[in-house]
Amino acid sequence: MKKFIVLGSGTAGLIAATMIKRRWGNKVQVSLYYDSKKKNIGVGESTTPTITHFLYKYLKVGLENFLKDTGSTVKLGINFKNWIPGTEYFHGFPEVDFSSTHYPESLYSIMTGTYDGGTNTNKATTTVPSHEFRYLHALHIDTQVFSKYVYEEIKDEVQFIDDVAETIVSDGKNIKSIIFRDSGEVTADFYIDASGFKSLLLKELNPEWVDITKYLPIDRAIAQQVPHNFDEVPSYTVAEATDNGWTWQIPIKGRYGTGYVYSSKFLSDSEAKEKYNSWLKEKYGVELTTEHIIEYKPGYYKENWIGNCLAVGLSSGFIEPLESTGIHIIVQQLMDFIDYNPTLKNLQYNRNECNRRNNTLYDEVTQFICLHYNTNREDSEFWRYMKENKSPWLQAYCEMCREEFLVESSIEKSKEFWHVDSYIQVSQGLKMFNPESIKDYLNSLPNGDTILKNCKSRHDELVKAKNSKLDVPHRSVLNGPVVINT
Numbered sequence: 434m435k436k437f438i439v440l441g442s443g444t445a446g447l448i449a450a451t452m453i454k455r456r457w458g459n460k461v462q463v464s465l466y467y468d469s470k471k472k473n474i475g476v477g478e479s480t481t482p483t484i485t486h487f488l489y490k491y492l493k494v495g496l497e498n499f500l501k502d503t504g505s506t507v508k509l510g511i512n513f514k515n516w517i518p519g520t521e522y523f524h525g526f527p528e529v530d531f532s533s534t535h536y537p538e539s540l541y542s543i544m545t546g547t548y549d550g551g552t553n554t555n556k557a558t559t560t561v562p563s564h565e566f567r568y569l570h571a572l573h574i575d576t577q578v579f580s581k582y583v584y585e586e587i588k589d590e591v592q593f594i595d596d597v598a599e600t601i602v603s604d605g606k607n608i609k610s611i612i613f614r615d616s617g618e619v620t621a622d623f624y625i626d627a628s629g630f631k632s633l634l635l636k637e638l639n640p641e642w643v644d645i646t647k648y649l650p651i652d653r654a655i656a657q658q659v660p661h662n663f664d665e666v667p668s669y670t671v672a673e674a675t676d677n678g679w680t681w682q683i684p685i686k687g688r689y690g691t692g693y694v695y696s697s698k699f700l701s702d703s704e705a706k707e708k709y710n711s712w713l714k715e716k717y718g719v720e721l722t723t724e725h726i727i728e729y730k731p732g733y734y735k736e737n738w739i740g741n742c743l744a745v746g747l748s749s750g751f752i753e754p755l756e757s758t759g760i761h762i763i764v765q766q767l768m769d770f771i772d773y774n775p776t777l778k779n780l781q782y783n784r785n786e787c788n789r790r791n792n793t794l795y796d797e798v799t800q801f802i803c804l805h806y807n808t809n810r811e812d813s814e815f816w817r818y819m820k821e822n823k824s825p826w827l828q829a830y831c832e833m834c835r836e837e838f839l840v841e842s843s844i845e846k847s848k849e850f851w852h853v854d855s856y857i858q859v860s861q862g863l864k865m866f867n868p869e870s871i872k873d874y875l876n877s878l879p880n881g882d883t884i885l886k887n888c889k890s891r892h893d894e895l896v897k898a899k900n901s902k903l904d905v906p907h908r909s910v911l912n913g914p915v916v917i918n919t
């Protein structure tokens with residue numbers, strides 16, 4: 434039997450303990466240590482569809498019960514507002530109801546001005562497409578309720594110990610032991626670092642840090658919950674650009690999670706509080722009551738599995754939450770660890786592969802988030818900085834969008850997280866394509882005419898299918914039982 438110590442009981446620690454125990458069962462003993470006096474980060478409420486994979490495959494709970502028991506809501510995507518002032522667009526999960534955003538039909542719809550990805554947002558507010566409902570969606574969760582829920586599901590399989598890690602003993606290559614305040618010195622075969630931003634375990638093993646501050650300088654957030662009695666329950670997160678960053682609005686049953694995100698390089702904490710306070714008053718008629726400011730360094734560790742230590746969640750890095758990627762990254766890190774460590778022999782080759790994937794994942798998230806800032810706004814020092822400091826990847830990508838279009842294979846071969854449709858939705862939302870270049874691009878292809886004809890008829894079919902599709906009211910889904918219309 435292999436012994437695991439998980440350090441930390443935030444979302445990362447709980448997900449790690451669950452996935453490891455449920456994968457290896459009696460072959461592992463999992464002890465989770467946490468410091469009840471050190472609060473979890475307390476944010477992380479908008480997710481990607483990966484969360485449903487965790488629920489079904491590892492936690493083994495049904496969606497219906499989960500929604501009822503936790504007050505979570507269904508998320509179909511993100512509504513981006515004012516990134517180009519006065520405009521909005523929607524980034525939905527694959528195949529969520531926006532027929533003209535699918536590649537290659539999007540070629541046709543963008544060229545002919547019939548693209549509807551950004552304008553149909555209102556339809557998505559209160560309904561969930563019935564036929565896709567079971568898998569192609571994410572959730573908005575209350576992070577504290579979620580933690581408690583996961584704890585209840587696994588408390589008989591995982592040993593939970595409230596104790597403070599005081600000293601980490603390592604030889605620079607492996608963790609040798611952890612000395613806890615009450616339990617004394619404890620050893621294990623594997624150590625999972627889920628200790629949050631401090632990376633208590635991984636940082637003992639000299640990991641290399643990738644600093645992304647130059648391209649994504651946002652490094653502060655203030656969060657506040659706002660009670661809300663929904664008449665209609667939105668099924669998407671709102672990310673609204675401000676003059677110095679952006680705000681989030683996440684609908685959980687009975688309340689919104691909101692947050693104000695900014696860069697300390699361009700805004701002081703007191704200015705941010707003032708601006709957030711005005712925003713809260715205007716949107717929800719409430720005052721800012723929290724003093725707490727969340728600070729972080731934008732970036733990640735190149736390797737998150739060194740020797741016998743795997744870092745997951747915030748201890749492995751953090752990129753601003755614009756595409757709600759935090760929990761996704763945790764689940765992905767664990768899936769890779771599980772895939773690349775079947776015998777628990779901890780082989781160098783497997784560590785290399787796992788680290789390569791982790792690095793690619795963080796790199797792709799960084800690039801995709803950079804893309805959202807390609808607004809060419811110039812109305813503040815912050816936005817001027819973003820315009821003048823585009824990453825080399827973004828500069829090349831902009832040129833491709835302007836001069837050609839996105840060729841499916843160029844995205845699908847190099848990217849794993851988001852598909853070409855996601856890139857198209859965001860890029861079209863930021864008005865990066867040029868219909869004339871798309872025409873040129875099609876003309877340059879040996880079978881351009883046929884592609885265009887096929888796109889047009891496929892587009893017409895999808896629009897017809899979409900108009901005849903039955904949607905389930907979001908509210909009825911949340912109150913269960915789930916009714917699937919066919």
Ligand SMILES: Cc1cc2nc3c(=O)[nH]c(=O)nc-3n(C[C@H](O)[C@H](O)[C@H](O)COP(=O)(O)OP(=O)(O)OC[C@H]3O[C@@H](n4cnc5c(N)ncnc54)[C@H](O)[C@@H]3O)c2cc1C
Pocket residue numbers: 440441442443444445446466467468469470471472473474475476477478479480481596597598599627628629630631633654692727729745746747748754757758759760761763
């Ligand atoms: C502003 C912001 C917004 C975010 N929004 C989203 C979002 O919308 N969607 C999303 O998916 N993700 C989001 N995230 C990321 C998400 O919050 C995290 O990925 C997730 O909560 C995991 O956190 P964690 O468990 O790694 O760390 P934490 O929650 O910080 O947990 C750390 C744990 O370590 C323990 N600990 C620390 N020191 C010791 C010690 N010495 N001894 C014992 N125990 C110790 C603490 O007790 C705690 O249990 C956001 C993050 C931030 C900062």
